[in-house]
Amino acid sequence: REGAATSRRRRGAALRGGPAMDLFGDLRRMNKRQLYYQVLNFAMIVSSALMIWKGLIVITGSESPIVVVLSGSMEPAFHRGDLLFLTNFHDDPIRAGEIVVFKVEGRDIPIVHRVIKIHEKENGNIKFLTKGDNNEVDDRGLYKEGQNWLEKKDVVGRARGFLPYVGMVTIIMNDYPKFKYALLAVMGAYVLLKRES
Amino acid sequence: LRKNVEDFTGPRERSDLGFVTFDITADILNGKNGLQTIFDWNVKQLFLYLSAEYSTKNNALNQVVLWDKIMLRGDNPRLFLKDMKSKYFFFDDGNGLKGNRNVTLTLSWNVVPNAGILPLVTGSGHVSVPFPDTYETTKSY
Numbered sequence: 001r002e003g004a005a006t007s008r009r010r011r012g013a014a015l016r017g018g019p020a021m022d023l024f025g026d027l028r029r030m031n032k033r034q035l036y037y038q039v040l041n042f043a044m045i046v047s048s049a050l051m052i053w054k055g056l057i058v059i060t061g062s063e064s065p066i067v068v069v070l071s072g073s074m075e076p077a078f079h080r081g082d083l084l085f086l087t088n089f090h091d092d093p094i095r096a097g098e099i100v101v102f103k104v105e106g107r108d109i110p111i112v113h114r115v116i117k118i119h120e121k122e123n124g125n126i127k128f129l130t131k132g133d134n135n136e137v138d139d140r141g142l143y144k145e146g147q148n149w150l151e152k153k154d155v156v157g158r159a160r161g162f163l164p165y166v167g168m169v170t171i172i173m174n175d176y177p178k179f180k181y182a183l184l185a186v187m188g189a190y191v192l193l194k195r196e197s
Numbered sequence: 198l199r200k201n202v203e204d205f206t207g208p209r210e211r212s213d214l215g216f217v218t219f220d221i222t223a224d225i226l227n228g229k230n231g232l233q234t235i236f237d238w239n240v241k242q243l244f245l246y247l248s249a250e251y252s253t254k255n256n257a258l259n260q261v262v263l264w265d266k267i268m269l270r271g272d273n274p275r276l277f278l279k280d281m282k283s284k285y286f287f288f289d290d291g292n293g294l295k296g297n298r299n300v301t302l303t304l305s306w307n308v309v310p311n312a313g314i315l316p317l318v319t320g321s322g323h324v325s326v327p328f329p330d331t332y333e334t335t336k337s338y
Contacts, residue, residue: 076242076267077309096248096260097305097317114244114307119290122257127290133244133267138285161314 035192042191062088062157067101067110068167073132074099074112081168084112086157094118094126094152099159102130105144110156113139119149127151213294215287215328217263219247223276223304223320225268235308236270243268244307245276247283249326251300253293261287263302296330 056065069082078084086101094100096118101110116138117129127149131138140148173180225235225243235243246265253259263283268274287294294300304320 076269077244077307095317096250096262097244097246097307099307099315116246116262116285118258118260119256120258121255133265159315162310163312 038192038194042188045191060085060087060157061090062086064101064110064156067112067156068170069112070109070171071132073134074114075134077133078112078162079164081165081171083163083167084159085161085163087160088155088157092158093120094128094155094158100130101156101159102150102154103156104142105147105154111139111142112159125151213289213292215249215289215294215300217249217283217287217302217326219264219281219283219302219324221247221276221278221281221304223322225274225276225306225320234274236274239310239313240308241270241311242309243274244309245304246306247302247304249287249300249302251293251297253289253291253297255291255293259289259293261285261289263287268306294328296328298325298327300326300328302326 057063059065065086067084067086069078069080069084072080084101094115096115098115099112100115101112103110111130113130113132113135115128116131118126119128120126128151129138129140129149143150173183225245244265244267246262248260248262250258250260263285264281265284301323302325303323306318306320308316308318
């Protein structure tokens with residue numbers, strides 16, 4: 001049995017079957033040290049990406065500085081799949097006409113709508129009402145039971161910039177998880193198997 | 198930018214409700230380029246809104262959007278509207294409209310680009326609307 005395995009290994013390089021089989025041949029030929037190196041490389045790329053994301057969170061002051069528009073309630077300005085860049089500076093006052101992203105208490109999904117009414121006290125306490133441009137009525141129906149106003153704590157951020165279409169990738173990955181796994185597998189395989197020659 | 202208004206107030210569920218009719222004459226220009234039109238290659242649309250800003254005993258600052266309009270690229274950037282009624286109910290948070298002499302109406306707009314920054318611009322003109330000291334009981338709106 002040992003003999004069969006060794007001969008199979010030696011034949012690995014010459015196996016027919018196209019580039020996929022060459023890839024596996026490659027993988028078997030790499031020694032352990034090279035494999036650990038590739039894994040570390042991969043971990044570094046992931047860490048860097050996470051650090052950039054965390055850095056964005058710090059710079060913008062928003063827990064979610066980049067969001068994807070999920071619904072058509074702000075058309076024709078924003079469509080499903082558009083990307084929004086947010087800031088949430090503490091000293092930025094909330095004013096009528098601004099586009100805010102907020103979360104209703106108890107719900108995960110943030111909503112992107114426009115502020116249409118604000119009432120602010122002298123001490124800075126503010127309560128405000130929102131409405132989607134494309135909706136007939138204001139958002140009171142979306143708030144929590146009995147809640148008539150939003151407060152600063154509900155705000156995830158203010159929309160400062162936008163890119164069309166780019167967020168569609170995220171929506172596709174959400175709706176078709178198989179696509180997401182396939183994409184991750186391909187990316188992982190590429191990074192692990194790519195050799196620095 | 199010019200606006201003319203007439204108005205009266207009515208109580209509704211213990212909060213003041215204001216009724217405003219207005220005219221708007223406006224030319225939306227790109228401030229950076231002097232008198233050039235606002236619709237350059239990167240402007241997809243404008244979201245215009247008329248907001249009323251005022252102070253009351255209850256709240257130091259109140260802003261209520263009374264009317265809005267979406268102006269697409271290709272539309273005429275000049276507005277000449279007469280006798281418009283507010284699109285949205287002008288409720289105060291309390292009774293601060295009665296006798297309020299300092300309610301200011303301003304026209305502002307949100308520039309929506311094809312891609313990029315989303316600026317909010319305030320128009321260079323505003324009108325003060327004094328609200329009367331009494332409530333109207335007849336519904337003549």
